[in-house]
Amino acid sequence: MKLKKYIASIGVVFATMALSANIAYAACATDGLASSQAKPDGFPARALTMVVPYGPAGGSGQVAQGMATAVSDLTGVSINRDHKPGGSGTVGMTAFMAMPADGYTVLEHIDDASSAHALDSSKPNPAVDLIPLVTSQITFSQVYMRVGDDRFNDWDSFVKWVKAQNGRATIANVSKEGSMERVTMKFITDATGMKIQQISFDKGAPRYGALAGGQVDALFEQPGDVRKFLDAGKFKPILTILKERPSVFADVPSLTDAGLDFDPLFRFRGFYVHKDAPADRVKWLQWAFQKGFCQPSYQKFNDSKYMTLIESYRDTAGSRKLIDTTVAQYREVYKDMGLEVK
Amino acid sequence: MDAFNNFLTGTITLFSDPMGVLIFFGGVIGGMLFGAIPGVSMLTLAAILLPFTAHLSPEHGIMLFSVIYCTGVYGGAITAILFNIPGAPENAPTAFDGYPMTLKGQAGKAVGAAVMCSALGGTVSTIIMMLATAAIADWAISAFGPPEIFALVFFGLAVAASVGAKTFWKGWLSILAGLMVAVVGLDPVGGIERYDFEMPYLLAGIHFIPTILGFFAVSEIFVQVEKKVKGDFVAPKISVDFPSLSELIAHKFAVIRSIVIGFFCGILPGIGATLAAFMGYNEAVRWSKTPEEFGKGKLEGVISSETANNAATGAAMIPLLALGLPGGALTAMMVGVFQMHDMEPGPLVFINSADLVWVVFAAMFFANISILFIGFLETKTIINLLRIPFQFLAPMILLLATVGAYAVRGLTIDVIVMFLAGVIGFFLRRSGYSVAGIVLGLILGKIGEQTFAQAMQMLHFEWSGYLDRPIAFGLLVAGVLTLCGSIYGAFFKKNRRPPITSG
Numbered sequence: 001m002k003l004k005k006y007i008a009s010i011g012v013v014f015a016t017m018a019l020s021a022n023i024a025y026a027a028c029a030t031d032g033l034a035s036s037q038a039k040p041d042g043f044p045a046r047a048l049t050m051v052v053p054y055g056p057a058g059g060s061g062q063v064a065q066g067m068a069t070a071v072s073d074l075t076g077v078s079i080n081r082d083h084k085p086g087g088s089g090t091v092g093m094t095a096f097m098a099m100p101a102d103g104y105t106v107l108e109h110i111d112d113a114s115s116a117h118a119l120d121s122s123k124p125n126p127a128v129d130l131i132p133l134v135t136s137q138i139t140f141s142q143v144y145m146r147v148g149d150d151r152f153n154d155w156d157s158f159v160k161w162v163k164a165q166n167g168r169a170t171i172a173n174v175s176k177e178g179s180m181e182r183v184t185m186k187f188i189t190d191a192t193g194m195k196i197q198q199i200s201f202d203k204g205a206p207r208y209g210a211l212a213g214g215q216v217d218a219l220f221e222q223p224g225d226v227r228k229f230l231d232a233g234k235f236k237p238i239l240t241i242l243k244e245r246p247s248v249f250a251d252v253p254s255l256t257d258a259g260l261d262f263d264p265l266f267r268f269r270g271f272y273v274h275k276d277a278p279a280d281r282v283k284w285l286q287w288a289f290q291k292g293f294c295q296p297s298y299q300k301f302n303d304s305k306y307m308t309l310i311e312s313y314r315d316t317a318g319s320r321k322l323i324d325t326t327v328a329q330y331r332e333v334y335k336d337m338g339l340e341v342k
Numbered sequence: 343m344d345a346f347n348n349f350l351t352g353t354i355t356l357f358s359d360p361m362g363v364l365i366f367f368g369g370v371i372g373g374m375l376f377g378a379i380p381g382v383s384m385l386t387l388a389a390i391l392l393p394f395t396a397h398l399s400p401e402h403g404i405m406l407f408s409v410i411y412c413t414g415v416y417g418g419a420i421t422a423i424l425f426n427i428p429g430a431p432e433n434a435p436t437a438f439d440g441y442p443m444t445l446k447g448q449a450g451k452a453v454g455a456a457v458m459c460s461a462l463g464g465t466v467s468t469i470i471m472m473l474a475t476a477a478i479a480d481w482a483i484s485a486f487g488p489p490e491i492f493a494l495v496f497f498g499l500a501v502a503a504s505v506g507a508k509t510f511w512k513g514w515l516s517i518l519a520g521l522m523v524a525v526v527g528l529d530p531v532g533g534i535e536r537y538d539f540e541m542p543y544l545l546a547g548i549h550f551i552p553t554i555l556g557f558f559a560v561s562e563i564f565v566q567v568e569k570k571v572k573g574d575f576v577a578p579k580i581s582v583d584f585p586s587l588s589e590l591i592a593h594k595f596a597v598i599r600s601i602v603i604g605f606f607c608g609i610l611p612g613i614g615a616t617l618a619a620f621m622g623y624n625e626a627v628r629w630s631k632t633p634e635e636f637g638k639g640k641l642e643g644v645i646s647s648e649t650a651n652n653a654a655t656g657a658a659m660i661p662l663l664a665l666g667l668p669g670g671a672l673t674a675m676m677v678g679v680f681q682m683h684d685m686e687p688g689p690l691v692f693i694n695s696a697d698l699v700w701v702v703f704a705a706m707f708f709a710n711i712s713i714l715f716i717g718f719l720e721t722k723t724i725i726n727l728l729r730i731p732f733q734f735l736a737p738m739i740l741l742l743a744t745v746g747a748y749a750v751r752g753l754t755i756d757v758i759v760m761f762l763a764g765v766i767g768f769f770l771r772r773s774g775y776s777v778a779g780i781v782l783g784l785i786l787g788k789i790g791e792q793t794f795a796q797a798m799q800m801l802h803f804e805w806s807g808y809l810d811r812p813i814a815f816g817l818l819v820a821g822v823l824t825l826c827g828s829i830y831g832a833f834f835k836k837n838r839r840p841p842i843t844s845g
Contacts, residue, residue: 056392056678065678069396084752086546087528087535091753094542170800176533199488199799200531202792205674209661213483215800228687 028294029313037287040280047078049105050271053092055085058204059225062301063137063269064108070295071288079106088112088176093124101274103281106133106289110269111180114323118330119178120342125327126272131282132319133289135270137302138312141184142252143171143239144219144226146211155238155253158218159192167195171218172210174202180265181220183333184241187262211235222267223249224305246309265329270319290315345472349707352700356405356708365402366705369409370712374720376410377417377429379742383551384414384430386749388675400683401698405705407676412468412655412709414672415615416460416717419648420724423452427559427739431550431785432615432651434778435623437558439636439643445576446639449725454584455641456648457717459597463649464710466601467608467656472703475692478657479664482609488796489808491610493817495790498617500821501624503779503828510832516776520783521790523548530792531799543755550785552747552756556763557777559743563736564768570732584718585641593645596626604650608657615654617789620782622650628824652713656706662687663699 050068054060061083068079084092089112096107109126117125124130145158152158162169174181185198199216201207204225211219212234219226219235229235237252241264245254255264271289273282292298293313302308314322334341356362376387388410395403418429423440436456443452470478486494503513526537527547538544569575590597600622607618626646627636636643662673680687691699727735747760767777797814801807808815 056389056675061678082752084546086751086753087542088533088545090542091546091751095753168802176528179533197799197802199796201796202530205661209483210487213480213485213487215483215487 028299029311030290030294030315033287033291035291037284037291040278040284043103043278043281043284044077046104047080049099050079050081050108051092051096051099051105052081052083052108053085053089053096054083054110056081056083059222059305060108060110060269062305066298066301067108067136067271067289067292070292070298073297074292074295075288077288089116090123097124097129097274099274101276103273103277103285105274106285107272108269109272111265111267111326114326115178115180115330118327118341119334119339122342125323127320127323127327129275130272131275131277132314132316132323133271133273133282133286134293134316135268135314135319135322136289136293136298136312137267137269137305137307138310138314138322139222139224139267139305139307140246140264140310141181141220141222141241141267142237142249143188143241144211144221144229144235145217145238146214147233147236149214149217151217152238155258158238159194162194162196162217167197169194169218170197170199170216171220172201172207172216173198173220174200174207176200176202178330178334178337178339180267183330183337184265185220186333186337188239188241188260191260191262208235222306223309224307227304227306242310248306248309263329265326268314268322268326270314286316348696348700349472349704351697352702352704353708355401355697355701356704362402362405362701365398365406366409366708367712369406369705370413370709370716371720373410373413373709374417374713374716377414378420378720378724379429383418383746384410385672385675386746387414388672389749392675392678395679396683400680400685400695401701403679403683404676404698405702407672407679408659408702408706409709411658411672411676412464412652412706413713415651415655416456416464416648416713419456419460419644420453420721423456423644424449424725424727425559425735425739426562427743428554430615431554431781432619432654433647434554434558434616434781435619435647436644436651438623438647438778439638439640442637442639443641443644448639450721451585451641452644453721453725454718455590455644457713457721458585458590459600459645459649460652461710461714461717462597463601463604463651463653464655464713465707467605467653468703468707468710469656470605471656471659472707475660475664478609479660482661485813486610487811488793488800489811489814490817492790492793492797493808493814493821494607494610494617495786495793497817497821497824498621498624499783499786499790500824500828501621501628503825509774510828512773512775513779513828516770516779517783519775520780520785521787522783523553523780524784524787524791529795530788531795541755543753546751546753546755547788548759548784549750549756550781550788551750552760553763553784554781555743555747556760557767557781559739560761560764561767561771561777563740564764565771566732566736575732589641590645593642595629596642596646597649599625599629600646600649601653604653605657607650608654609660615651615658616785618654619647619651620786622646652710656710659702659706663691663702 050064052060052064064081068081072079084095089109093113096105099105113126116123126132145152152161173185189196201210208226208229210216226235237249239258240249240252240254242254243256245252273285302312331341356366372387373384377384388407395406415430415432418433419436422428422433422437424444426437426441428434428437440452443449499517503517527545529536535545566575603622603625604618607621608615623643623646626642627633658673662676677687685695743760744757747756750756770777808818
């Protein structure tokens with residue numbers, strides 16, 4: 001693995017690490033913004049529509065609901081969530097791009113939009129074809145084992161056990177071609193020399209059930225999504241895919257501890273408006289969504305999802321930088337993996 | 343004894359709070375009504391109510407959704423029986439015999455059986471849920487992985503194909519057509535785009551709800567319009583003669599079998615009541631001494647389907663509450679209700695929110711009992727929908743079906759799919775193919791493809807791996823034997839197959 005190729009991502013990683021900490025509500029990122037903002041020519045005069053390319057119960061559905069509530073509480077403007085799931089976010093993105101660019105429709109999307117553009121440049125670039133209003137969740141991944149599994153009990157013993165299985169060990173994952181999960185697993189297997197069969201689960205419930213029921217040996221996931229299993233003592237993290245250990249997972253080895261020398265990929269979720277939307281409306285939306293991030297209800301939600309372990313906030317410029325870096329990083333990885341980058 | 347005491351405490355908490363009582367009865371009646379209105383379903387009601395649950399207490403919010411779940415599954419049987427329009431996918435097999443019964447003037451008997459069996463299946467399932475949630479949940483996820491679920495789907499398809507159409511070949515062609523439609527969209531493993539014809543909306547795949555509305559509701563309207571034009575239209579006879587107790591006792595084995603099947607399917611994450619209803623119906627046909635009578639208005643068909651789908655409701659709460667694993671769309675929305683109140687369903691719910699759990703258990707128990715009483719009263723009213731002249735009823739159904747198809751994902755393509763399915767269904771129904779088979783192929787095809795891919799990954803792409811998994815192997819063998827039996831019947835025992843005309 002030619003890790004030097006990924007130097008472009010170092011800036012993001014360092015910036016993220018530098019901000020790693022439990023963020024107190026009192027010092028929220030957008031506290032400096034004005035507490036109110038005049039509506040430009042009466043905009044918005046009616047409810048906004050938020051297109052969500054995933055179902056209401058998943059991570060995207062929850063963050064959309066959390067942000068819609070926060071912005072509505074702040075501004076008094078209702079936000080109707082329009083869930084258009086399917087095609088790994090393609091359907092929602094297509095529907096959004098077909099809607100009028102008048103500022104009344106915003107889009108929630110995740111890093112999949114960036115990786116999709118990295119693989120196929122004909123797909124919208126979230127940093128260019130859209131205007132990011134705010135990135136409100138950035139999180140890392142972990143590898144989990146089932147508590148009570150006596151075959152291994154930490155990362156080192158897990159790697160040793162997997163190697164002894166000669167390719168027959170399994171890990172539950174979202175194994176869509178080119179996904180953050182699959183790319184990260186390639187980094188891990190290349191760096192450790194272990195062979196592990198990835199089992200593809202596109203929905204969370206069967207994926208978590210597979211580990212809880214012993215159908216698979218390990219699970220690749222983000223901590224916020226499995227918090228209930230962690231709190232219940234059912235799952236145990238054995239590797240944090242970050243360079244340094246977050247304080248909450250102080251006893252879990254990081255990439256550095258495990259001797260894995262690659263730059264982690266992040267899951268991030270944010271809100272966007274069409275690039276042709278009127279500038280004064282975009283400005284108001286940026287204020288509303290960035291200020292919404294610091295609403296107590298949203299901060300409480302992010303805290304419950306382990307979204308305060310690393311800095312989750314990016315404004316428009318920060319989001320563009322994050323997306324640009326991510327796209328560049330994925331492109332290099334895809335080429336290295338032999339995927340056709342269009 | 344602990345369970346009984348907890349149940350009593352939950353019952354007292356539920357009925358000593360006027361707001362709780364109001365929400366309980368609102369949920370019971372709302373679920374029944376939305377289930378019974380053609381074109382919309384309990385999911386529509388749940389989606390509308392979801393944001394409002396933030397303003398309710400956690401007990402009231404979760405209780406409301408669990409009550410809607412119980413009564414909504416029953417409510418969908420009404421339209422299946424009266425209009426050949428299943429209120430939800432899990433009511434589709436109910437239409438096979440329920441609608442022919444309506445045409446024969448036995449609508450009351452069919453609806454009455456649905457009321458009693460839904461209540462019975464749901465109540466028994468709720469009792470088992472109360473007694474052994476944690477133990478059953480742990481067993482289900484450890485015993486049933488992707489290989490077992492794939493084998494179950496294969497067995498289900500083998501059984502369904504053998505009873506779904508006028509001939510063996512038409513049965514399998516119907517199932518295969520459904521399986522082909524199921525592969526439209528992204529593949530569940532690698533995310534490869536398939537059959538999208540450069541139309542991004544097709545990447546979302548063909549959803550089974552618009553397909554069901556098209557095949558059942560729209561095509562039924564076309565059939566009735568044709569009869570009207572030809573002068574063959576006969577308005578369904580209205581009757582409120584409910585089944586007698588002896589008639590139901592005569593079907594006790596069908597009821598018990600369907601409870602077992604329904605409960606078993608319900609506890610599997612991601613499977614739920616739809617497979618339960620189809621399996622319950624199919625097994626009734628398979629075990630019957632007079633299989634040729636199914637599809638022509640046999641009471642046992644309604645009993646088996648409705649007992650099984652309601653038995654799945656209590657069972658579906660087991661993985662949800664014990665493990666935080668939703669089994670279907672409505673239970674997934676319930677996860678949303680939990681989260682709105684800073685809670686997560688899962689093992690800690692029993693420790694941190696035991697009061698809430700037992701209020702929900704008590705509410706589900708009494709919701710199923712309510713089906714028996716309120717359901718009979720509602721039936722006497724709702725059956726009068728049949729009195730509405732067809733020229734007024736048909737546009738109303740089409741309108742509601744269009745809304746229902748669009749509401750699933752907010753995609754116009756779903757409305758197009760619904761009308762296309764209606765036209766295709768109109769022609770297929772007169773040619774002896776099974777539109778129910780296509781729908782089943784579509785529903786189970788999506789589950790089957792995904793679990794097959796997962797199973798092969800888990801078994802390292804070696805079929806012999808199934809030999810090490812006795813449940814999966816047993817189900818595969820049962821499926822193959824069923825298939826062989828059908829082939830034998832098709833070649834050597836012609837005319838034994840029961841034609842299911844309504845499907």
